[in-house]
Amino acid sequence: MKPKTFFLLLFSAFSLSMFAQINMKAEEANLLKTLLKLRSNDQEMDLEKVSIQFENTLKTILSKEESWHYKFPELRKYIDIKQSKDKKIRTFSWDSRMGGSWHTLNTFIQHETENGLHVFSLQNKKVLDNEELHANEAYRDAVIIDIHTFHNGYLLEGFGTHGSGHHHKVLTYYELVNEKLIRKEIFENNQSIYVFLIPRKYDFDLEVNVETKTITHSEFVMDNDIGFYMPTEKQVILTFDGKKFNKTIKNKKP
Structure with missing residues (x-):
């Protein structure tokens, strides 16, 4: 290839890249306007319409x-x-703030395939509206705070709150299967999501150790007299055996 041809191709590639970046900046700016409108205190705004x-x-x-x-x-x-860490997936999480203390948490998961980008929601509205499904599914409205490279896939760690004085962390695991991210049922009772629910006055101590393939946190149990989950003197340990997590509960060391 002649030097002149090479530099022309290089310049064309650079120009296309610059154009794409400029175009994305413009799209980001327009998107941000909508988000800021959503976060405003405009009493006449149709919150649901702007959120959608x-x-x-x-x-x-x-x-x-x-x-x-x-x-x-x-x-x-x-x-x-x-x-x-391998830069194969990204998550985009936000709070639609639907008025007062009502929070609507959403997450999009983006990943690359041979046929282009795939984008889907962590919160499947049809699933969340199905009362016959396991109660854990209702806690999928969460903001993803970490992506752990785990086993053959990705363990997503999220945070959310449903009010009533509690907040929660969730864990859900995905693997790439035939160019698609598939959520796997690797938790107890064949669940695909794990929920750690505690009162807001307590801090989370949930830890994910990808090397030992364990998840640990303090045990909280529901006190029916006061309507709150309260801590015990025990620790929950989830150990991955290559197919699923097995749960054990031990007394905390003094």
């Missing part, structure tokens, strides 16, 4: 190839964006 607009626009943007390498420097100041 933001969600749909974000999904459309994340489905575009040029978004994969874009870091969203301005948007990440207002929402939580996490990326796995």
Whole structure:
């Protein structure tokens, strides 16, 4: 290849890259306007309509190839964006704040496939509305705070709150199967989500150790007299055996 041809190709590639970045900045700016409108105290605004607009626009943007390498420097100041260590998946989490103390937490998961980008919601509205499903499913409305590279996939750690004086952490595990991220039922009772629910006055002590493949946290049990989960003097240990987590409860060391 002649030097002139090489530099022309290099310049073209650079120009396309710059154009994509400029285009993404413009899309990010428009998206941010919608988010800031959603976060405003405009009493006449249709919160649900603006919330749906933001969600749909974000999904459309994340489905575009040029978004994969874009870091969203301005948007990440207002929402939580996490990326796995191998840079194969990203999560975008936000609070729609639907008025008063009502929080609506949402998360999109983005990953790359041979046929382009795939974007889906951690919160499947149809699943959450199905009362026949396990109660743990109701806690999927969470903000992802960490992505642990675990076993053959990714263990997502999230945080949320349903009010009533409690907040919760959730863990859910995904593996890439035929270019799709599939949620696996690796917790007790064939559940695909693990919930750690405690009163807000207590801090979380949940720890994920990817080397020993264990999850630990203090035990809390429901006190029916006061309607709150209260701590015991025991520790919960989840140990992964290669297929699922096995739960044991031990007394805490003095």
